[in-house]
Amino acid sequence: MNIFENTLLIAFFVLGICLLLAAIRFAMGPSLLDRITAFDLIVANVIGIIVIYSKLTVDAELIDVALILSLFGFLGSISFTYYMLRR
Amino acid sequence: MNIDLHFVKEIISSVLILMGVFFMLVAAIGLLRLPDFYTRMSAITKGATLGMGLIVLGIGVYFNDPEMMFKILAILFFTIITSPVAAHAITRTAIHKKVTFWKKTNLEEFEEYLRENRLKEYAGQKKYPKEPHNSIKRADDTE
Amino acid sequence: MKTFIIHFIIAAFVVNWILVQQEWLEFTAAMSILIFLAVFSLLWLSALLYDKRYFIKIPKVVSLLFFFLKELFMANLKIAYDIMTPRYFMNPAIVALPLQASTDFEISLLSNMITLTPGSLGVDISEDRSVLYVHLLYADEGNAEKLKQELKNGFERRILEITR
Known part of the structure; x- marks a missing residue:
């Protein structure tokens, strides 16, 4: 009866690997725009991690954090893009 | 006829979460592997959005609480509204900043747009640029 | 569009009222989504009488x-x-x-x-x-x-x- 917990642990592990891959692209991206793309992926990844974490520690309040982060990630990438365009 | 509803719920939820994680992994590998900025952009935004949506929905199915479900639908709604807008903005900036295209990209139908934009860019000045308008740089073949 | 918004708000209030007031139904997400869809489709059927365009x-x-x-x-x-x-x-x-x-x-x-x-x-x-x-x-x-x-x-x- 422990399938679900194991699934969550596997998901945690794989999301960590995704975070690492995105960080590699973030470090070596040729232009600033590649880094913004990697930042977008990192935000989506972190939302997934937070949501899974809120199940592991049974703390339903953490969903609010994911909700706020989904808005602020958009704001961050848009403001970086505008900075690029206006520079 | 006594199905364990809790068990069914866990199975559905874990299938959703595993699918989401798979798409997320594909997006991350694609971000590292694909040849140029535009193909990466076009593969990433969707993979990440779909993967995150499936993970969040899986957790929502597990908790099965109306208040939680409302917040999760809000997360899905915001993500689906905002992620294509961000993709548009980033791609448009990349074209205006002359980020290189992949060697195999077919740009025939796009020439007109590039020409117009180059003209607009130099409209305030008296001289037009010397190089031909369609001379957007191309990346070296990475394969 | 206006009809859609009005129907949406009515359905949300009905779901809230049913789930808070009644005792014999479980207070779960699946149940509330089912009730929401049922109420919404009833309202959609009633639109046949006053808003053909919305119905289609x-x-x-x-x-x-x-x-x-x-x-x-x-x-x-x-x-x-x-x-x-x-x-x-x-x-x-x-x-x-x-x-x-x-x-x-x-x-x-x-x-x-x-x-x-x-x-x-x-x-x-x-x-x-x-x-x-x-x-x-x-x-x-x-x-x-x-x-x-x-x-x-x-x-x-x-x-x-x-x-x-």
């Missing part, structure tokens, strides 16, 4: 939603296959898609849907709003025209059926 349009909206989800899933699997195998089969191209949609709402809905479908990325719109430039991943030599027709018949036709 809701099934089209639902079919657009399902078509979009199917497209999202299939194309994502295709791209996943391409990324996982060592060689890529892609032939990227930027094509110009002539538009029939004219208002702001139609164009933004169409370009957002195109961007969310993997393998195609809306780049920009021309000055006179008649052409949408789309970056396609799988556009082989003779294939581009067919893909353009697919986008036009798939998304644009359905969106125009809803908004007009």
Whole structure:
């Protein structure tokens, strides 16, 4: 009866690997725009991690954090893009 | 006829979460592997959005609480509204900043747009640029 | 549109009232979504009496939603296959898609849907709003025209059926 917990642990592990891959692209991206793309992926990844974490520690309040982060990630990438365009 | 509803719920939820994680992994590998900025952009935004949506929905199915479900639908709604807008903005900036295209990209139908934009860019000045308008740089073949 | 908003608010209030007041139903997400859909479809049936246009349009909206989800899933699997195998089969191209949609709402809905479908990325719109430039991943030599027709018949036709 422990399938679900194991699934969550596997998901945690794989999301960590995704975070690492995105960080590699973030470090070596040729232009600033590649880094913004990697930042977008990192935000989506972190939302997934937070949501899974809120199940592991049974703390339903953490969903609010994911909700706020989904808005602020958009704001961050848009403001970086505008900075690029206006520079 | 006594199905364990809790068990069914866990199975559905874990299938959703595993699918989401798979798409997320594909997006991350694609971000590292694909040849140029535009193909990466076009593969990433969707993979990440779909993967995150499936993970969040899986957790929502597990908790099965109306208040939680409302917040999760809000997360899905915001993500689906905002992620294509961000993709548009980033791609448009990349074209205006002359980020290189992949060697195999077919740009025939796009020439007109590039020409117009180059003209607009130099409209305030008296001289037009010397190089031909369609001379957007191309990346070296990475394969 | 106005009818839709009114019906949505009524259905949400009914669900809230039923789940808070009554004792014999379980207070779960699945139950509340079921009750919401039931109340909403009852209200939709009642629209036959006073708003024919709304009555016709809701099934089209639902079919657009399902078509979009199917497209999202299939194309994502295709791209996943391409990324996982060592060689890529892609032939990227930027094509110009002539538009029939004219208002702001139609164009933004169409370009957002195109961007969310993997393998195609809306780049920009021309000055006179008649052409949408789309970056396609799988556009082989003779294939581009067919893909353009697919986008036009798939998304644009359905969106125009809803908004007009």
